[in-house]
Amino acid sequence: MRANCWAGRNEVEVREVPDPAILSGRDAIVGITSTAICGSDLHLVDGYVPTMQDGDVMGHEFMGEVLEVGPDVDPTRLRVGDRVVVPFPIACGACAACAAQLYSCCENSNPNAGIAEKMFGHPVAGLFGYSHLTGGFAGGQAQYARVPFADVGPLRIESDLTDEQVLFLSDILPTGYMGAEMCDIRPSDVVAVWGAGPVGQFAMDSARVLGAAAVIAIDKEPYRLRMAEEAGHIPVNFEEVDVRSRLLELSGGRGPDKCIDAVGMEATHGSAHLHAFDRVKQAVRSETDRPHALRQAIMSCRSGGIVSVVGVYGGFVDKFPAGAWMNRSVTLRTGQCHVQRYMTPLLERIERGELDPTRVITHRLTLEEAPRGYDIFKNKQADCEKVVLRP
Template identity: 60%
Template sequence: MKALCWHGKGDVRVDTVPDPKIESPRDAVIKVTSTAICGSDLHLFDGYMPTMEAGDVLGHEFMGEVVELGSAVTNLQKGDRVVVPFTMACGACFFCQKQLFSCCDNSNPNAKVAEEAMGHSPSGLFGYSHMLGGFAGGQAEYVRVPFADVGPYKVPDGLADEKVLFLTDILPTGYMAAEQADIEPGETVAVWGCGPVGQFAIQSAWLFGAGRVIAIDRVPERLEMAKRLGKAETIDFMNVKDSVYDRLQEMTKGRGPDRCIDAVGAEAHGWGSTPAVVDRVKAAVGVGTDRPAALRQAIMCCRKGGTVSVPGVYSFVDQMPMGAFINKSLVMKTGQTHVHRYLKPLMEKIQKGEIDPAAIITHRLPLADAPKGYKTFRDKQDGCVKVVLKP
């Protein structure tokens, strides 16, 4: 089959690789009908994620048709259309029983490697390094899905792929970010980053009762989308009179936003501040990884007693304003998304028309053009917000 494979920093190629096979009674094989490029994939593309190996198949946002089933999978049938959570969950461990599915104890066969980096291992992930399981991803014609008796969720008749594809990751991620922000009715929510996750965090903030949503970015088409789809006020951080902090202080009469969401993560561009410049230099010379300018800014801007929600991906960060975090009595909530928890309620919202995930798609490409899609998305060319690939 054809699959998009990682071959090093900035080097992804569509290769011919062996077709996946059933390896466990709990497996399924899915014929991929739609897959997408995620902002997290760019961390792999840009070389920020360790334990990648040449030839690894990428992709964790995918859906398709069931073509093979292991003997223990009784909840699915061949021919079912399913969306597949990017996080793997056994369904039975301590964490799965608490619906903390991305913390599953049993789905990462390389847990020892993750424990060395993090203390404890999160769940296995599709197409996201050997530290997180070494599983082949879904930017391919077919993919093996472990724990298929727990993960894949059937798509109701009449819903096109593009309406439901993002249930695999970015829609629940944005929704969980808003949920974890602990928004109270009428509060002001500031969202850093108007990429795909940011767009869904903005839209979800209204569902949790926000009275005002402020979106922060530098890319005109993303800011325009935040206005149009998310009904947000916007700040272009490249074109503020003083700083984002000063602008937010002005907009909130000196109090600061009640809840702040960092939907940027490790590759924030940052601008002007000394820490942001240091971040870029360290990353350029290979002595640092993360550029946490957005997270620093969210902590500094959030009102006292507020919440900072972080769906953005990080590895190791420094120069964090922990004094501000402590003295302002802030709460931070984070986590890989517990996708399984949100599939049913968000599917219902899509069916009711409360949210239209397909509206953020700007580019549709065949799988053969995936390398071009990565570069277009990474470099924010051609008005690119979200790329969907068709194997």
């Protein structure tokens, strides 16, 4: 089959690789009809997440048709012919983490748990197409994928919603939603979201759906801010205004009640000297992540507020504002999204028209055009917000 592979730092390549086959009894093989490029794929390509290898199949947002199931797949949950959206964390459904609906912390799905444990203290779930640290599973930017524990994760789509309406249930819609949910939003809340990429846009929409009084979008790309504004959110361009002053203005001097970091480890804002400091430390690998958005979110949040982090971090950060966090009673919440927990309720919200995930799609390409998709997405060319690939 054809698959988009990691080919070294800053390079992906569509190659011919073997077709996947059943390896374990609870596997399914899915013929992929739609897949997408995620912001976190850029962290892998940029080389900020360790343990990538030449030839790793990329991609963790995909959906398609079940072509084959292993002998131990529960037939009441999944059958050949089903149309499914596949969540990016692989979850066994049987461990304590899965029982607590902490699917991205599944204790059984990562065969490289030992590596993850060294890096993170405790292991994390296997994820599709997301380095060997998270299992070494081939991803979904391909024609076919093997889906382990297939009777736990995949969501069957039985209505006539299009691929584009439901594809993002695999990651970015639940991720944005979880970012907002962790904020315990109240009707009086002003919610500020750092990053107007696809996850940020969905965090904003979710904050609105959950009843926030006002939602603020912080970014530097005019087209992304325009997209947020068209969806009813308040744009703040951090290259044009002082973010802190503007946020105080928009929140009666209190600071936003809730702040969401939808940027993560490759943030580009913050002061020039701090950015240089982080770049140097990243270059010599003594700091892996550049946490500008997180720092600013903590400093901006009102006392007693919540900072919710759904942007991805991989390792260690410097200049963490522990004093602001501690002395002002700020609550920090985070997690890789427990996608399985949100798929059904969010599908219902899509069906009811409360959320429209298609609004972020700007580019539709073929699988063969994946390298170009990465390029324009990474460099924010052609007003690129979200790329969907059709194998």
